[in-house]
Amino acid sequence: MTSREPEIIIVGAGVFGLSTALWLARDGYKNITVFDRADYDARNYDPGYGCSAASADINKIFRTAYGDQQHYQDLAIEARDMWMSWNDQIANTNEADLAKPLMPRDRLLEECGVFYLSSGEDKLDTHSQQSLNTLAQTAASIRRQIYPKGDQLEEKRLATEMAAKWNKKYHVADKLAGGRSHGFLDTGGGIEYAYKVIDPFTGVKTGPFTGSRHRLARTRSIYANSVGSSSFWAIPEDD
Numbered sequence: 414m415t416s417r418e419p420e421i422i423i424v425g426a427g428v429f430g431l432s433t434a435l436w437l438a439r440d441g442y443k444n445i446t447v448f449d450r451a452d453y454d455a456r457n458y459d460p461g462y463g464c465s466a467a468s469a470d471i472n473k474i475f476r477t478a479y480g481d482q483q484h485y486q487d488l489a490i491e492a493r494d495m496w497m498s499w500n501d502q503i504a505n506t507n508e509a510d511l512a513k514p515l516m517p518r519d520r521l522l523e524e525c526g527v528f529y530l531s532s533g534e535d536k537l538d539t540h541s542q543q544s545l546n547t548l549a550q551t552a553a554s555i556r557r558q559i560y561p562k563g564d565q566l567e568e569k570r571l572a573t574e575m576a577a578k579w580n581k582k583y584h585v586a587d588k589l590a591g592g593r594s595h596g597f598l599d600t601g602g603g604i605e606y607a608y609k610v611i612d613p614f615t616g617v618k619t620g621p622f623t624g625s626r627h628r629l630a631r632t633r634s635i636y637a638n639s640v641g642s643s644s645f646w647a648i649p650e651d652d
């Protein structure tokens with residue numbers, strides 16, 4: 414059996430460095446040190462304090478639609494269960510026992526839904542269609558969480574299967590491209606919160622990840638940058 418004693422050094426405390434450390438630790442390795450040139454322990458991955466690595470952001474979109482790249486799709490589906498179990502774990506832990514600045518009401522993944530805006534008008538682009546095909550062939554239950562726009566049967570299915578609030582999200586892009594925009598709503602997609610502490614608008618220290626301003630900040634920028642090209646939009650409850 415391989416010894417679990419050797420000292421392991423990981424350079425880079427982004428999501429890949431940290432997940433490598435996590436899985437090594439779960440596999441029994443005890444002597445792991447993660448180095449980074451940024452002082453994330455003091456700044457909590459806050460982009461407002463100059464944390465500019467890809468992993469240090471306000472939030473990230475979580476999705477399962479990856480065209481014909483089934484490997485990414487499968488990883489996302491597997492990861493989703495882990496994010497949700499972390500949500501449960503945080504909710505069921507006393508604040509004093511959580512790593513600062515986490516609080517029991519914090520959620521790391523919020524399944525607020527993601528709308529994929531297709532680059533073509535009137536029909537789904539190739540990537541979107543491949544996403545739906547791959548999911549239908551390999552992950553039918555996840556495919557059923559997705560509702561393509563401009564299809565009466567799919568819209569009816571949404572109304573039957575989902576709460577009323579999802580109808581608004583389904584129609585979020587209706588007015589773009591003179592009403593000819595296309596895409597699909599992934600009700601299993603959402604936002605992963607990447608940092609905590611400073612409200613980007615007021616500079617005030619805040620408690621939860623889930624302040625609506627945080628959610629809107631990135632969503633608005635996605636909205637502004639995406640018209641006319643394919644993109645993913647997370648859709649917070651209060652947008």
Ligand SMILES: Cc1cc2nc3c(=O)[nH]c(=O)nc-3n(C[C@H](O)[C@H](O)[C@H](O)COP(=O)(O)OP(=O)(O)OC[C@H]3O[C@@H](n4cnc5c(N)ncnc54)[C@H](O)[C@@H]3O)c2cc1C
Pocket residue numbers: 424425426427428429430448449450451466467468469472473474475
């Ligand atoms: C603008 C943007 C938007 C994105 N949106 C999404 C999204 O919505 N959803 C999604 O799933 N993915 C998204 N991604 C992709 C995702 O963010 C990245 O794949 C992921 O964060 C990469 O993580 P990483 O750990 O490999 O790299 P990084 O997060 O870049 O981490 C590398 C770390 O290494 C440190 N480092 C580098 N060199 C040294 C050195 N010499 N010494 C010490 N430390 C060093 C850096 O400081 C950094 O902290 C996005 C990426 C970008 C850029």
